[in-house]
Amino acid sequence: MGGSQKGEVAMRVEKEKRKVSIVCKDGSLITGIVHINPGERMLDFLNDQKETFIPITESEVCNTSVAEPKLICKKVNTIILSKSSIKFVEEL
Numbered sequence: 001m002g003g004s005q006k007g008e009v010a011m012r013v014e015k016e017k018r019k020v021s022i023v024c025k026d027g028s029l030i031t032g033i034v035h036i037n038p039g040e041r042m043l044d045f046l047n048d049q050k051e052t053f054i055p056i057t058e059s060e061v062c063n064t065s066v067a068e069p070k071l072i073c074k075k076v077n078t079i080i081l082s083k084s085s086i087k088f089v090e091e092l
Helices: 042-047
Strands: 016-024 029-036 053-062 073-082 086-091
Touching: 029 042, 029 073, 042 086
Parallel strands: none
Antiparallel strands: 016 029, 016 086, 029 053, 053 073
């Protein structure tokens, strides 16, 4: 997928940045930026079955485990999250 071939036009769609808080099925809490198409609803973005993973930038991942009472968070530039691991999403 390197550069463009001769005669090809490279297209890049500008995305809207949406700050979100995501609670995962394992209890992890992720906050960060999700990039979606302009005007697209978050619900439609999450229900799009063509994409099974979503990139989240400027993210922070925290454990919320009852077994581990001390909250541990880690800042991560970009993570790729499986949609199937999402319990719920809140736009911030």
